[in-house]
Amino acid sequence: MDDPNAVFIDAETVVLERPRDHKAELRLWLRLLTCATLVEDDIRARLRSAFDVTLPRFDLMAQLHKAPGGLTLSQLSGRMMVSNGNLTALVERLVEAGQLERRVTANDRRVVNVRLTDAGERAFAAMAREHEGWIAELFLELGDTETEQLMMLLGKLKGSVRAAMDAGRKPETSAMPPSGPRSGHQP
Amino acid sequence: MDDPNAVFIDAETVVLERPRDHKAELRLWLRLLTCATLVEDDIRARLRSAFDVTLPRFDLMAQLHKAPGGLTLSQLSGRMMVSNGNLTALVERLVEAGQLERRVTANDRRVVNVRLTDAGERAFAAMAREHEGWIAELFLELGDTETEQLMMLLGKLKGSVRAAMDAGRKPETSAMPPSGPRSGHQP
DNA sequence: AGAAGATATTTTAGGCTTAAAACATTGGCA
DNA sequence: TGCCAATGTTTTAAGCCTAAAATATCTTCT
DSSP states (O other): OOOTTOOOOOHHHHHHHSOSOOHHHHHHHHHHHHHHHHHHHHHHHHHHHHHOOOHHHHHHHHHHHTOTTOEEHHHHHHHHTOOHHHHHHHHHHHHHTTSEEEEEOSSOTTOEEEEEOHHHHHHHHHHHHHHHHHHHHHTTTSOHHHHHHHHHHHHHHHHHHHHHHHHHHOSOOSSSOSSOOOSSOOO | OOOTTOOOOOHHHHHHHSOSOOHHHHHHHHHHHHHHHHHHHHHHHHHHHHHOOOHHHHHHHHHHHHOTTOEEHHHHHHHHTOOHHHHHHHHHHHHHTTSEEEEEOSSOTTOEEEEEOHHHHHHHHHHHHHHHHHHHHHTTTSOHHHHHHHHHHHHHHHHHHHHHHHHHHOSOOSSSOSSOOOSSOOO
């Protein structure tokens, strides 16, 4: 396992060494994507017609609701899994609507902290109650045991995906100088 | 089951009658969404860097690849689960790039049929081969049994979501005249 | 044949999204 | 102290996406 002479084999290599078709994984991925899209589109439509709010705005408010002290834009983009630049306009619109408050941190004038206003907190509470019911409706035919199993299996899948992504990012892990003197520098 | 005196109870009512918290379903939904987003973002980045193609374009080409005779725009929007208007521009860009061919049907001059050109077919084949490997990498830690279980459970979830959406659309199912003379007509 | 409704697509207006470049601020270190 | 890399956010350019209205064509019914 820690044999220093071991050849590094990344996920891709493992997959390539078993050149059978991977149709099963592909079908599973497509089904997973279908489920996610069906639920997402339904929730999006309901949020729009019931509260005249978009899904990204609801998502942003949900993240802030869970973080009483507010969050920085970077923290938000990490949790929402969207790009950094995306948030600027999204936050701006919610600030205009009076749902969000934005303030520059005292210590570090680069970071912007965002939190829900009281009005935003109230609006979110009303939406969240309905939202929870909608999800329950959509998942109704799943029994408790099945819900647990899915939770477990998706947890495993999440781990697998994360592992593959980490492996793909830098196959040169250990056995190298901390960072190495960079030959040049990019402008 | 078919008692004509039965009161119609929709999914929402069932959920409301069990006012316990539905946190389990909510957590499951968030995990499902996280998995889908992780995979989707990774695939999107790989398609971009390896083939300089966007995910929606790949998706569109995949649908056409599976349909040798080509598809109409409505069929495409149904299978891709995107809005109808979305396709106009997407198709246009791929036609410009020489990957797609667009022709008006002879019988019905409203419908536009779209198919891959030979170049499009070749380009897709190359991308699909890589794509299948990427998915296999991401799903690597899932065993065959787990893959099957997930497939089955997600199938059940899909059925549940579809049922809830159908119920929500028209709670007035049977016991009504076929369509009824509409009182007025919307302009 | 002609009107009314249904179906297929496009247009429009607004919003979301990303990647990459630009800008601003901070902290380390010679 | 002053340079420089790292960090946090915004800007930019291009593309994706939706809902709703508009357009075009077909079908049906009288």
